[in-house]
Amino acid sequence: MLVRYIIIGAGAVGGSIGGRLYESGHEVVLVARGAHHEALRDRGLTLRTPDGVLTLRVPVVDRPEALELREDDVLVLSVKTQDTAAALDAWAPSAGHLPLVCAQNAVENERLALRRFRHVYGMCVWLPSTYLEPGEITAPAGPLTGMLHLGRAPHGTDDTAPRIAADLEKSHFLAPVVPDVMRWKYAKLLANLGNAIRALTGPPAGDADLALRTRAFAEGVAVLDAAGIPYASEAEQAEERGDRVDIRPVAGSPYLGGSTWQSLARGTGSTEADYLNGEIVLLGREHGVPTPVNETLQRLTNAAAREQRPPGSVTITELTAAAEALDVGSGR
Numbered sequence: 001m002l003v004r005y006i007i008i009g010a011g012a013v014g015g016s017i018g019g020r021l022y023e024s025g026h027e028v029v030l031v032a033r034g035a036h037h038e039a040l041r042d043r044g045l046t047l048r049t050p051d052g053v054l055t056l057r058v059p060v061v062d063r064p065e066a067l068e069l070r071e072d073d074v075l076v077l078s079v080k081t082q083d084t085a086a087a088l089d090a091w092a093p094s095a096g097h098l099p100l101v102c103a104q105n106a107v108e109n110e111r112l113a114l115r116r117f118r119h120v121y122g123m124c125v126w127l128p129s130t131y132l133e134p135g136e137i138t139a140p141a142g143p144l145t146g147m148l149h150l151g152r153a154p155h156g157t158d159d160t161a162p163r164i165a166a167d168l169e170k171s172h173f174l175a176p177v178v179p180d181v182m183r184w185k186y187a188k189l190l191a192n193l194g195n196a197i198r199a200l201t202g203p204p205a206g207d208a209d210l211a212l213r214t215r216a217f218a219e220g221v222a223v224l225d226a227a228g229i230p231y232a233s234e235a236e237q238a239e240e241r242g243d244r245v246d247i248r249p250v251a252g253s254p255y256l257g258g259s260t261w262q263s264l265a266r267g268t269g270s271t272e273a274d275y276l277n278g279e280i281v282l283l284g285r286e287h288g289v290p291t292p293v294n295e296t297l298q299r300l301t302n303a304a305a306r307e308q309r310p311p312g313s314v315t316i317t318e319l320t321a322a323a324e325a326l327d328v329g330s331g332r
Helices: 012-023 035-042 081-095 109-114 160-169 181-192 195-201 206-226 234-239 261-268 277-287 290-304 316-329
Strands: 004-008 025-032 047-051 050-058 072-077 099-103 119-126 135-137 141-143 147-152 245-247
Touching: 004 012, 004 081, 012 025, 012 047, 012 050, 012 072, 012 099, 012 135, 012 147, 012 160, 012 261, 072 081, 081 109, 099 109, 099 147, 099 160, 109 119, 119 160, 119 181, 147 160, 147 181, 160 181, 181 206, 181 234, 195 206, 195 261, 195 290, 195 316, 206 277, 206 290, 206 316, 290 316
Parallel strands: 004 025, 004 072, 047 135, 072 099, 099 119
Antiparallel strands: 047 050, 119 147, 141 245
16 A cells, blocks of 8 residues: 655654655655745755765645645654644644554653544654754664654554554664554653753763763653553663664764754753653652652753753753752652
């Protein structure tokens, strides 16, 4: 079955997935807003990879009304979690019967989507990529661009998931179909808990940086264990990924930081902290597990985004002290 992919949110992840699908011959429409939409419309998508620079004239629209939907469409939602509700509001009235793939970090998107869409698929996105300038995406991993576990949400598989995965596998991705996709997404949630540290403090700062990352991760593990939520182990993820998705040099485009770092760098005014560190804080409160490090990261990252401070505005010493103060204040 031929499929047209509608990429809702053509930023770092969406632009990489859409660009690679289009490059390999699949029909793709990108959805973007503002200056990014204008750049994609006027100049095409510039996709930088370790193998070179691609200029791809992918069709682009800025809203659902600009596109005539078809029954063979698959929607790929790749906006940040804080923007998911607005995207679902825009697309569900005309497309709620179509398959929707949540190609996003965090674990809340699928629940939000299931309220509005009949066929929802989770995607665990392991795809290093950067979007800082309109129309330009850097995807520095190789030999494959990313690892994208795919399955129905909240669990199971069907005939559609393997078809999507097969298209991704032909487009420079590793795309395993799994019946427990949320187990992989919770593992990725744990891996993303340190994103805020890099965004707030800049490049890793030795032992203090590692210690804070270790504490944030340990809180996440304790919370998921207390909640009885399964997650793939680090060893399982590493074995699956192998040496097929390694960050490599891209000429003129150093890899500077993940999604939270990029949100601060672009001055977007918001980050995913409420749905990454904040997810651990929420579950910790529900199950009686203290989470002072993740609570501190959530609070300070939100403040940096709200005040439009650039990455690196907090020292690792200040960040550690803030977490320690909250830990003491909690009575531990």
